[in-house]
Amino acid sequence: xxxxxxxxxxxxxxxxxxxxxxxxxxxxxxxxxxxxxxxxxxxxxxxxxxxxxxxxxxxxxxxxxxxxxxxxxxxxxxxxxxxxxxxxxxxxxxxxxxxxxxxxxxxxxxxxxxxxxxxxxxxxxxxxxxxxxxxxxxxxxxxxxxxxxxxxxxxxxxxxxxxxxxxxxxxxxxxxxxxxxxxxxxxxxxxxxxxxxxxxxxxxxxxxxxxxxxxxxxxxxxxxxxxxxxxxxxxxxxxxxxxxxxxxxxxxxxxxxxxxxxxxxxxxxxxxxxxxxxxxxxxxxxxxxxxxxxxxxx
Amino acid sequence: xxxxxxxxxxxxxxxxxxxxxxxxxxxxxxxxxxxxxxxxxxxxxxxxxxxxxxxxxxxxxxxxxxxxxxxxxxxxxxxxxxxxxxxxxxxxxxxxxxxxxxxxxxxxxxxxxxxxxxxxxxxxxxxxxxxxxxxxxxxxxxxxxxxxxxxxxxxxxxxxxxxxxxxxxxxxxxxxxxxxxxxxxxxxxxxxxxxxxxxxxxxxxxxxxxxxxxxxxxxxxxxxxxxxxxxxxxxxxxxxxxxxxxxxxxxxxxxxxxxxxxxxxxxxxxxxxxxxxxxxxxxxxxxxxxxxxxxxxxxxxxxxxxxxxxxxxxxxxxxxxxxxxxxx
Amino acid sequence: xxxxxxxxxxxxxxxxxxxxxxxxxxxxxxxxxxxxxxxxxxxxxxxxxxxxxxxxxxxxxxxxxxxxxxxxxxxxxxxxxxxxxxxxxxxxxxxxxxxxxxxxxxxxxxxxxxxxxxxxxxxxxxxxxxxxxxxxxxxxxxxxxxxxxxxxxxxxxxxxxxxxxxxxxxxxxxxxxxxxxxxxxxxxxxxxxxxxxxxxxxxxxxxxxxxxxxxxxxxxxxxxxxxxxxxxxxxxxxxxxxxxxxxxxxxxxxxxxxxxxxxx
Numbered sequence: 044x045x046x047x048x049x050x051x052x053x054x055x056x057x058x059x060x061x062x063x064x065x066x067x068x069x070x071x072x073x074x075x076x077x078x079x080x081x082x083x084x085x086x087x088x089x090x091x092x093x094x095x096x097x098x099x100x101x102x103x104x105x106x107x108x109x110x111x112x113x114x115x116x117x118x119x120x121x122x123x124x125x126x127x128x129x130x131x132x133x134x135x136x137x138x139x140x141x142x143x144x145x146x147x148x149x150x151x152x153x154x155x156x157x158x159x160x161x162x163x164x165x166x167x168x169x170x171x172x173x174x175x176x177x178x179x180x181x182x183x184x185x186x187x188x189x190x191x192x193x194x195x196x197x198x199x200x201x202x203x204x205x206x207x208x209x210x211x212x213x214x215x216x217x218x219x220x221x222x223x224x225x226x227x228x229x230x231x232x233x234x235x236x237x238x239x240x241x242x243x244x245x246x247x248x249x250x251x252x253x254x255x256x257x258x259x260x261x262x263x264x265x266x267x268x269x270x271x272x273x274x275x276x277x278x279x280x281x282x283x284x285x286x287x288x289x290x291x292x293x294x295x296x297x298x299x300x301x302x303x304x305x306x307x308x309x310x311x312x313x314x315x316x317x318x319x320x321x322x323x324x325x326x327x328x329x330x331x332x333x334x335x336x337x338x339x340x341x
Numbered sequence: 342x343x344x345x346x347x348x349x350x351x352x353x354x355x356x357x358x359x360x361x362x363x364x365x366x367x368x369x370x371x372x373x374x375x376x377x378x379x380x381x382x383x384x385x386x387x388x389x390x391x392x393x394x395x396x397x398x399x400x401x402x403x404x405x406x407x408x409x410x411x412x413x414x415x416x417x418x419x420x421x422x423x424x425x426x427x428x429x430x431x432x433x434x435x436x437x438x439x440x441x442x443x444x445x446x447x448x449x450x451x452x453x454x455x456x457x458x459x460x461x462x463x464x465x466x467x468x469x470x471x472x473x474x475x476x477x478x479x480x481x482x483x484x485x486x487x488x489x490x491x492x493x494x495x496x497x498x499x500x501x502x503x504x505x506x507x508x509x510x511x512x513x514x515x516x517x518x519x520x521x522x523x524x525x526x527x528x529x530x531x532x533x534x535x536x537x538x539x540x541x542x543x544x545x546x547x548x549x550x551x552x553x554x555x556x557x558x559x560x561x562x563x564x565x566x567x568x569x570x571x572x573x574x575x576x577x578x579x580x581x582x583x584x585x586x587x588x589x590x591x592x593x594x595x596x597x598x599x600x601x602x603x604x605x606x607x608x609x610x611x612x613x614x615x616x617x618x619x620x621x622x623x624x625x626x627x628x629x630x631x632x633x634x635x636x637x638x639x640x641x642x643x644x645x646x647x648x649x650x651x652x653x654x655x656x657x658x659x660x661x662x663x664x665x666x667x668x669x
Numbered sequence: 670x671x672x673x674x675x676x677x678x679x680x681x682x683x684x685x686x687x688x689x690x691x692x693x694x695x696x697x698x699x700x701x702x703x704x705x706x707x708x709x710x711x712x713x714x715x716x717x718x719x720x721x722x723x724x725x726x727x728x729x730x731x732x733x734x735x736x737x738x739x740x741x742x743x744x745x746x747x748x749x750x751x752x753x754x755x756x757x758x759x760x761x762x763x764x765x766x767x768x769x770x771x772x773x774x775x776x777x778x779x780x781x782x783x784x785x786x787x788x789x790x791x792x793x794x795x796x797x798x799x800x801x802x803x804x805x806x807x808x809x810x811x812x813x814x815x816x817x818x819x820x821x822x823x824x825x826x827x828x829x830x831x832x833x834x835x836x837x838x839x840x841x842x843x844x845x846x847x848x849x850x851x852x853x854x855x856x857x858x859x860x861x862x863x864x865x866x867x868x869x870x871x872x873x874x875x876x877x878x879x880x881x882x883x884x885x886x887x888x889x890x891x892x893x894x895x896x897x898x899x900x901x902x903x904x905x906x907x908x909x910x911x912x913x914x915x916x917x918x919x920x921x922x923x924x925x926x927x928x929x930x931x932x933x
Binding site: 254 | 411414415416417418419420421422423424425426428429430431440441444445447448449465466467468512513514515565
């Protein structure tokens with residue numbers, strides 16, 4: 044693998060690290076399996092692309108706007124669940140399906156090219172340093188910033204309420220936590236992150252595409268699972284690191300599959316490789332410890 | 342805990358040793374990297390055409406040509422990683438098949454020559470600024486529907502064809518592009534195009550009915566919203582004896598009367614020849630990008646006899662002789 | 670302080686599983702009273718607690734706490750002045766959070782939660798002081814995850830958490846039932862201390878007639894969704910378990926066959 048490809052893997056890894064943080068929030072913290080991300084990832088991309096290309100909006104603002112749209116999508120999913128008691132998985136699927144059509148409308152087509160326009164990465168052009176070195180660093184910093192933000196949030200009064208709402212909703216309610224509101228905010232926030240990741244990815248990829256969301260949930264979950272099985276994750280601070288690392292490892296596995304003609308693997312075998320990787324991680328998690336996981340020292 | 346770290350190290354070792362031993366390119370071999378977003382017949386045929394043309398020009402895979410072919414399986418992030426891999430491997434030419442694949446490649450490099458194939462509208466996708474001498478490192482062949490040739494076929498089947506209806510979703514860019522093209526091609530042939538917009542699939546049937554009696558035939562472009570209701574349009578055609586023609590060949594087995602399509606192997610050959618030119622020293626910016634239908638002579642011709650009869654079309658023997666597929 | 674007026678609670682109305690858990694309950698608990706509640710299974714004692722806490726909505730009737738009509742209030746809204754300890758020791762604390770974080774959660778029960786850091790030095794000191802009372806050494810293990818504690822320890826922590834904030838009402842739902850006799854005893858003693866020290870209005874559901882008679886100021890007995898017995902003060906002090914049984918038989922003309930009530 045060339046250095047170029049390795050750095051490219053880091054780029055994609057950090058973008059999906061942000062997605063993994065969102066999956067961590069919903070699946071692990073809130074205990075709310077959220078499938079909205081299949082729709083909110085391309086939603087962020089679609090909004091950002093349309094604003095940048097069609098309305099000449101600053102790419103940072105466009106990316107943020109994409110994120111806010113993602114928040115609205117996640118909020119809606121949680122609202123369907125909290126207010127109307129629709130099963131969380133179903134709510135997420137409903138949103139993802141609707142967002143497909145909505146994204147087509149936003150982009151007036153299945154694809155919106157982002158070539159030759161300003162992207163957020165253009166803010167970091169340094170003479171003499173190629174972008175393929177700068178971009179992973181920029182994305183790494185952004186991913187780290189979001190990670191630290193989540194760490195901080197989960198240590199606040201609001202964050203503890205969210206954690207309790209996911210871990211023991213009855214006890215949380217008895218302690219004054221409005222678990223419904225926690226879901227609305229938490230699922231919204233997770234999809235804010237995912238949409239931002241989508242917007243960033245589109246600017247890397249060169250286009251926003253309505254099919255971009257396919258498989259995002261698997262990647263997010265696999266990243267969280269792999270990361271948290273292999274790395275110590277007893278505290279929130281460690282767990283979020285594990286999510287980012289898991290995402291990068293996942294992308295490395297894909298790169299491995301792409302370069303592995305020596306054992307006959309092709310890109311179409313990526314699904315198998317990632318499934319094997321996730322299975323390995325789960326087996327490792329099972330065999331090392333049963334219940335003692337939570338009190339682990341680093 | 343120790344166990345999992347051990348496993349991680351083991352996995353890392355495998356990874357690293359694998360990567361280390363992969364891919365040393367021999368200096369005297371040319372190399373190309375082909376990628377597609379998904380594998381469907383049209384796209385694999387394109388790839389086959391590319392390799393076929395290269396062979397004709399003397400570049401044989403395995404002998405003096407290294408070919409790295411990657412299928413992204415519909416997964417954009419994987420496509421992104423493939424793009425990075427290609428650029429890192431620095432082949433002589435990158436050959437992306439389909440629009441999103443091409444976009445990823447163009448975003449990844451402005452130096453390595455790129456020849457795209459089977460991209461519907463390379464200008465709208467911002468791959469090239471114009472077809473003639475695109476000027477950068479990108480050129481290729483577009484598989485835009487051969488609407489002009491299609492209209493010629495339709496005139497053969499309906500000699501008095503003067504007006505043709507066009508059902509489309511005004512919210513889709515590619516439908517609007519097709520409308521522009523059919524108006525232009527229609528004008529050159531003395532055919533007037535009557536639009537009938539249908540923003541959602543539910544409005545397709547009223548949009549079709551509106552045209553009956555006002556047009557000599559109805560054209561269904563490659564528009565996902567409208568094509569979804571194709572069977573309903575076919576029924577309107579059969580009930581009223583209005584010929585229904587389609588822009589994409591898959592519609593014929595679903596009941597449209599006739600269509601003309603590209604031979605994707607031939608499309609691939611056009612791209613393959615461009616690749617060979619570049620391998621021999623040409624500058625991609627100097628090679629005109631082309632529309633496949635401009636440079637092709639043999640098209641796929643499909644007719645549906647049953648529908649044609651119900652729609653009042655008598656198919657001339659000359660057409661039947663040329664037909665590549667006849668459906669009863 | 671607590672007022673239940675003509676409360677009717679029905680589960681699964683209109684289905685073959687329809688159960689009328691409370692059939693017209695009137696109960697007034699004055700401020701500062703410690704009330705014990707007994708009854709056989711399905712009598713409605715837990716349901717009455719749940720109605721006060723907000724876990725079930727009555728189909729008819731009113732629940733008032735400290736003058737406010739809370740009948741339609743959600744659980745978390747009532748938590749402002751009302752704490753609960755559950756029977757299952759696992760329910761009262763969040764095992765994924767540390768002891769300290771649990772206290773921070775309880776502490777914020779009566780205040781709006783925001784973006785301030787949850788675990789402050791003040792909360793840490795407060796929690797340590799409260800935990801010292803237990804004599805279990807938990808004040809030195811504040812950062813341990815609650816999941817590591819035993820059932821009895823968790824229940825004690827739940828109780829201490831319930832005493833934080835400006836709680837005015839304490840609801841205890843058979844909270845010693847799942848503990849071994851020695852731990853149950855210490856938790857009960859702690860309960861009495863907390864209630865008297867903080868002058869709380871308390872309702873304790875228990876399956877033990879003896880415990881009911883010897884704890885608090887007043888005892889009510891539920892049977893088939895109604896209160897059938899209510900004694901306080903001197904009258905109650907002079908009663909034995911056998912008296913209760915006789916009283917019950919006289920009131921209802923039925924034999925009480927629930928062994929669990931007798932054996933303790």
